[in-house]
Amino acid sequence: MPRSVTYRITDTPDGRFDVAVTLEASEREPARTFRRDGVATLGDAEAWVEGLRVLMAAVGAPVIRSEDGEPAAAEGVLHRSDL
Secondary structure, three states: OOOOEEEEEEEOOOOOEEEEEEEOOOOOOOOEEEEEEEEOOHHHHHHHHHHHHHHHHOOOOOEEEOOOOOOOOOOOOEEOOOO
16 A cells, blocks of 8 residues: 655755655554755745655655644654755
8 A cells, every 4th residue: 555745845044945755654664754955946846846746646655745733854864865
């Protein structure tokens, strides 16, 4: 069964944007969070998320914006700025 994916876009003090994407835990694997830091514009960050949405749709995994009360990144973040 496909795991759901949540994402959050945050702005940084230098005017750039960070994207945190969390793949929900399964019975065999813990939740994993991937980050893309320092995206130049909000439009670029949103375009990156739309590309992720297309990719994940191919395997039946929904991509959902994280709600305000949820953490932007889970513990044990796998940091990849070149995703």
